[in-house]
Amino acid sequence: MKYFTILPPADLARYVRFFWVLEHDLADAEAYFHRTMADGCAEMVFHFKGRFDELLKTDQSELSFRSGIHGQSQSFRRFRIGEDFGIFGVYLYPFAIPALFGIPAAELSNQMPDLATFLGNAGIELEERVMLATDHPERVHIVAEFLRKRIRSHEVHEPAVFSVISSVIRSNGLAKIPELAAQSFLSTRQFERKFLAFSGFNPKLFSRIIRFHSALNEYGNKEKSLTEIAYECGYYDQSHFIHDFKAFSGEHPKTYFSGNAEGTGYRDA
Numbered sequence: 001m002k003y004f005t006i007l008p009p010a011d012l013a014r015y016v017r018f019f020w021v022l023e024h025d026l027a028d029a030e031a032y033f034h035r036t037m038a039d040g041c042a043e044m045v046f047h048f049k050g051r052f053d054e055l056l057k058t059d060q061s062e063l064s065f066r067s068g069i070h071g072q073s074q075s076f077r078r079f080r081i082g083e084d085f086g087i088f089g090v091y092l093y094p095f096a097i098p099a100l101f102g103i104p105a106a107e108l109s110n111q112m113p114d115l116a117t118f119l120g121n122a123g124i125e126l127e128e129r130v131m132l133a134t135d136h137p138e139r140v141h142i143v144a145e146f147l148r149k150r151i152r153s154h155e156v157h158e159p160a161v162f163s164v165i166s167s168v169i170r171s172n173g174l175a176k177i178p179e180l181a182a183q184s185f186l187s188t189r190q191f192e193r194k195f196l197a198f199s200g201f202n203p204k205l206f207s208r209i210i211r212f213h214s215a216l217n218e219y220g221n222k223e224k225s226l227t228e229i230a231y232e233c234g235y236y237d238q239s240h241f242i243h244d245f246k247a248f249s250g251e252h253p254k255t256y257f258s259g260n261a262e263g264t265g266y267r268d269a
Contacts, residue, residue: 001022001023001024001265002022002023002024003020003021003022003023003266003267004020004021005018005019005020005021006018006020006021006136007019008140008144011148012147012148014093015093015095015096015099015147015151016090016092016093016096016147017041017091017092017093018091019088019090019139019140019143020088020090020091021086021087021088021089021136022085022086022087022089022266023049023085023086023087024085024086024265026082026083026084031080031082032080032082032085032265033078033079033080033262033263034052034078034079034080035076035077035078035079035249035251035263036070036073036076036077036079036263037212037213037216037248037249038074038075038209038212038247038248038249039070039072039073039209040094040169040200040201040209040210041072041091041092041093041094041169042069042070042071042072042094042096042097042105042108042200043070043090043091043092044067044069044070044089044090044092044115044143045068045069045087045088045089045090046066046067046087046088046089046127046130046131046139047064047065047066047067047085047086047087048086048087048088048130048131048133049085049086050081050083050084050085051063051064051066051085052064052079052080052085053079053080053081054077054079055078061080065112065113065114066114066131067115067123067126067127067130067131068112068113068114068115068117068118069108069115069118070112071108071109071110071111071112071200072105072108072109072110072200072201072209073110074110074201074205074248075110075247075248076248076250078250078262078263088136088139090143090147093162093165093166093169094165094198094199094200094206095158095161095162095165095198095199097200098154098156098197098198099150099154099156100147100150100151101119101154102153102154104196104198104200105198105199105200106196106197106200106201108200109200109201126142126143126146130142130143158194158198160183160184160185160186161184161191161194161195161198162198163184164180164181164183164184164195165195165198165199165206167180168180168203168207168210169210172210172211172213172214172234173207173208173209173210173211173213173214173233173234174207174211174234175207177203177204177207181203191203208244208248209248211234211235211244212244212245212248212249214233214234215229215230215233215235215241215245215253216249218232218233218257219256219257219264219267220259220267226238226241226253226254226257229241229253229257230253241253
């Protein structure tokens with residue numbers, strides 16, 4: 001399995017955190033299971049090789065999109081594939097949604113529309129170009145040009161709110177929201193309304209999800225116990241840590257950090 005990230009061009013770094021690639025050739029007939037976690041950020045996803053089935057909570061499954069937008073989410077999803085696959089992703093800051101697509105980020109929360117439905121003909125054309133690209137640098141170039149055009153057409157300027165959301169992400173969810181709200185020179189009501197529109201979640205839930213991701217990023221660190229990870233990531237006790245971890249990933253943290261959890265293969269790549 002191969003997983004790597006690519007930094008965005010400097011002019012897009014305000015909205016794009018990074019591009020990523022996940023590729024895998026199945027060595028045998030066993031299916032591969034992938035799990036997406038709750039996430040405070042949205043991403044564009046292109047399955048340029050193979051196609052997953054999403055495993056629904058009704059014990060049924062449905063074919064996932066070939067390309068689409070995975071909005072910021074507060075729960076996990078499970079997928080399965082029985083063939084070689086390749087995925088190209090564009091990991092976005094949440095406030096990139098209104099800047100790129102002209103809609104509040106909250107409209108995409110917990111949603112996963114395909115590009116054709118979401119963008120019409122522009123989405124169909126983008127999907128075709130990405131799928132036909134000969135390599136990943138070409139895919140980065142194609143998507144970067146597309147995003148530049150979208151920004152010129154839809155860009156919104158909310159520097160105070162963008163700064164607050166970025167601060168929450170940089171602080172791994174530990175930033176003090178009331179202090180950040182005061183710095184934005186907005187009333188509490190205005191601040192919460194704008195935060196929801198540009199992040200997709202209210203400040204408390206968004207911070208919880210970002211803090212959860214700071215814990216996820218400790219995967220592979222054998223020098224820290226689960227208790228140490230929990231406290232360093234801002235959890236007041238183990239029960240709080242376990243509750244959030246299970247809610248956002250569907251796994252107990254002990255299982256996840258053991259390396260035996262479903263969908264962690266890319267972290268070992």
